[in-house]
Amino acid sequence: MSYLSNDDIIKLVSEYLKESFYSYAIMLDGSWGSGKTYFIKNILIPKLKGDIKQHSIYISLYGIRKTEDISNAVFTAIAEDRIGKGKKLIPLISNSVRVLAEVVGNKIGSDTAGDTDLQKVFSPFIDFTSYFYIFDDLERCSMPINDVMGYINHFVEQNDSKVIIVANQVEIGSLDKQNNLELKYFFASQAGISWPTENNNQAIWGSNTISEKNHVVDLEEIKKRINYVFDENILYMQIKEKLIGKTIYYQPDLSIIVPMLFSKCLEIETRELDLWSSLVCDIFTEEKHFNIRTLQFSLLFFAKVTAAITPMEKNNEILKDILFAIVRVAIGHKKGNPPYVWSDNSEYGVISLKNDILSIHGYFQSFKFIHDYIYYSDYNAEHIVTVISSYSRSKESYADPTNKLKLFWQMEDDAIENEISIMFKNLEERKYKGESYRWVISLIFMLKGIDIEPIPVTKFIDMIKSNILEGESLSTMQQPAINQNSPCFLDYKECMENLVVFENEVEKTKTSDNINTIFEMASGWGEGFYDYYNRNESKILKAKEFFKHVDVERCVQRIIDSPVKELSDFLRGIGSIYNFSNLKDYFEADGENFNKLKHTLQSSKIKGKTKQYNISILNSHIDEILKRLMYNPI
Template sequence: MEELQRGIIEYVKNDNADYAVMINGEWGSGKTYLWENGLQKKIDDIEKNGIKLKSIYISLYGINSLEEISKKIFIEVLSSSKKFMGKIFNSKGGDVVPEIVKVAITGASFFGFSLDKMEIDYSKLSSLKNKVLCFDDLERANVNITDILGYINNLVEHDKIKTIIICYEKELESKIINRNIELKTLASAYIVMNNTEALQIINNKENEKTLTDLINDNNAEIFGKTNEYAKIKEKLIGKTFDYVPNNIKIIENILEAYSINDSLGIFLKSQKEIVIDVFIRSKTKNIRILKQALNDFGILYKHIISYDKELKEIIQKPLLVFVLSVSFEIKSSKVDKDKFKDFKDYYAIQSEIVMENMVKKGEKYFTEFRRRYYPGTEIDCLFFKFAEEYIRTSIINTDLIKVEMKVLQDNLGDKEEPSYKKIIFGRYWNMDDVEFNNALSETLKNLQEGEVHFSCYLNAFFILRHFLKENIIKLDMKQIKDIIKEGLKKSEVNAEYYENIDMAYKGIDFSNDEDLIEIRKHIYSLNDKLKNKMSINDVNVLFNMLPGNISEFQKQMVYNYCDISIFSICDINELYNKLILLSNKNLILFRNIVIERYKYNYITLEGDVSNLKILQELIENNIKEKDGSLSKMILNQLSKTIEKTINIKN
């Protein structure tokens, strides 16, 4: 890095260097960091003829025209000198105006003023003497790259301005070669199809190259070697400095910039080795992502420092590793940003890892994730939902932080983690034989008594079956299955419906495993029961909307209770008493709710049938007692709708 900076400084000082220089490096490698943290200041400290130079930094990211570049430079020049800003509008006339200013003034508008209609002292803009221009993000501009380089060449050649270009040259070349790629491919295809030798290669069965390969090769041969970029670069760029950063030094500097007067700075400085280790393991070499991740961690850190000091001490290191590792994975596009979305807690991701290794086919992403970022035993692979959600959405969920911190406090505090969690989630490798046997006995007891969440019983079955194959458990398959089934029945008492249970078992091949199919059937059956086992309070809240707020009742039935057998668990007599209080208009609306509810959803209907029959009977009795009226006719229509609905099932 020092050699690179020294080379740039020598170029700036050399009056005979009538060319631009380029700093070439991968995205996120720290090129901009190099400029902002050393190089820019060193340039600004250079004096020529008793006058200090002034660097002007311009990012070309998203630039749509050459005029925008001129405006950007002009604004930077204006904002860099208070004296200049004060005198620029004092008098008319002037001498020669550089090309850049001419373009900027034409139709340009700054700070609410139209520059082409103002009296500008052009003598103050006669040149950009003593200015050094730095153009960053060249490959990210939305303008033809060769046009931009031509523009910069004009500044260097005619205005004699020292110019530094920061870019990722590989991406730059690719962008130029791929311009008008459709036309280039058509041209290459025409050439290949009319080339006898090429056709012979395609028709040769022993040849591995396809027609597409030959067309791509032809593209590279014709358009890769003679592209405009190579020509203009040869004319404009005198030296190219390949930036190979000292990432360790950069990370040390980043951490050093944090204050030693607050707990965040003190903590991050103390975790330098971990930050460096995670960065290296990510294999991204992306300093930009690291800086963003550290900033995200700092924001989350402020939300956890108010909690119990002992708890904070336990989780802050795992939280740092989690934020860094997930940020590297998502922001470098290794995985989709929703990759971790469906995991609700630590045990969910541990369960996924167990299943990946025992039954799931295909990639074992989460196993590899843990192996890459958590290779030892010093830091556990904890999962922080509030952190995952923040990385994914940039939204701080303070309620989720409170809930999760409470759970973490219960699980990571003085209370010993239950043995069954260590066994079921594959965290038994560090146990000695006695400890393992005790943990296994306790786990079997916990499972049989229903003391384990029902969704974990499939995991438990995998593990126990694995132990059976390895002859380290004194049970046969029937005994294992009996323990699982009995435990599932007992677990229902304190269990709640698990909405994302399909995601928990995603990727498992059940097709040729009758034992797995049987256990899954019991788990899904229990989950279906729990889905319909709503609390009386929830039912009361819903049906208390009648008769006064039927529109909200309809909304809740459609969006929240469409596939729940809500009528099977309500007080049907109370519902009837509310129905007869509805206006005729709202009775029709209730009838429409019934029609739409059961149009396709026969599973929900199955649970509701018995109570719907009772409701129909109550309505029929009411109709017999009523004299002829509109409300009687509407109730009769409702009764027939319910009868028709019931008959669909029967």
């Protein structure tokens, strides 16, 4: 199937509208979402205005159930063109619409219109030939196809009108298939009918000669029978042969439509607009995807994301990565690709939606929040800003080895070895933050997987451990460079799991040392306890233990020695920290120390009525915490 350019289509339509040799309609046929309507309204009609004398009348057939509705739409559009949109229509319209519907409706299916036709009904105040008519969404019309095509045929044959029908032909009759479905299933399941087979494609109605009374008909066979008998495409093709003189197969000219949509939806500089729209065209062409609605959705989502970002974070390189990722994921979703499975808690990384893991092509930078929104409509602006900020910090200059090695397959062996050495030196000098460690390690394992020597994996891991001891923290946001189906992915995963365990142990030691220094404060230790938790909440929740590290004896002694306000502040902190329902999922390890705190307080001599009152409330809190933790003392 060949496709004409926009200019060729405009030329062909212009010649058709000027032609008067014989009457016929033309059809613009294109797939759903290909931009047919956009082309008609924004390109074709404006281009034709200076070239032809007729005015355009655009009618959408979407959901229309009877010819009177079409007549109403046609005559209203003509009246608006004649007297101006928004003005009060003349009283004659309502009666004329009724007559128009009756004239056309009564003549559908006949070869002639008799003594009365549209021009005679509305003569002399309307000349139907001074307009050309565009009937869009033919496949979405709720009328039977023979009725709507018959109606349009009267415009062409009886009134010498020029008509353009816009449709997706493969869906013609799809709506009517749902009508009287239960009767169609009943009919198609009946015995006594000789249904077509591979050797006999002619059905013999009412014959019992080859009826198989014991034959079980499955659902797929019933559907085939329904399509055979009730398929409106057969009737449609017969009417089309008479009505349609030319069929134009439409595919959007991306080089024109994409820049137009970019300038309409996005506020970006002209240089970026030209470059980005050209690259987006390449992506759509590469994917053989010409659905303009996919592009419109992508641009609107991109605009939504950029609106959440502060001006300082609007780096063009980062925005470009986000836009291209949105486009690729949106196309994949439209094609029916399953959601991409992200590793661990990764939030961004270089991924591939292709099934061929050995191919180095098809990889692109993507973000988990894009997949969450496109596949699950999950949008969290605050989280998106956090992810983009993290990505921005991890995106070093292109000269850095972590960026150069992304394209390692284009590099010579000695160049790769040199970049590995530089990458280790940067790691040693702590030029990489913890959020880059996952990417660095995955690169090392990926290079090891293709037998690049030497790859000092142990040396890199030891240096990362050293940096963790100095305060760096592994990031779970960045997607690793390795595809999950890669042969070296399991080795990488095991290494990361070991590093996470190592970091957790380091954090536990730090937590134990740091939390107990609170009790050395001369004053304010009660409030300081809660402040410490707030400052370290993410690490504490990750470690899944907190009060386990408290020195209970030191804590109780401070309660005894301190003013009641310190106890009150400490009590408020405990109540705030341990106040959610799934406590056991995070603080199960704290049960033993809370039980110890309760019994130590009970055996201690606490002076002061208000202090004893606060202790009773604290004991109640501890009982509730132990209950939620399902703690059973041994």
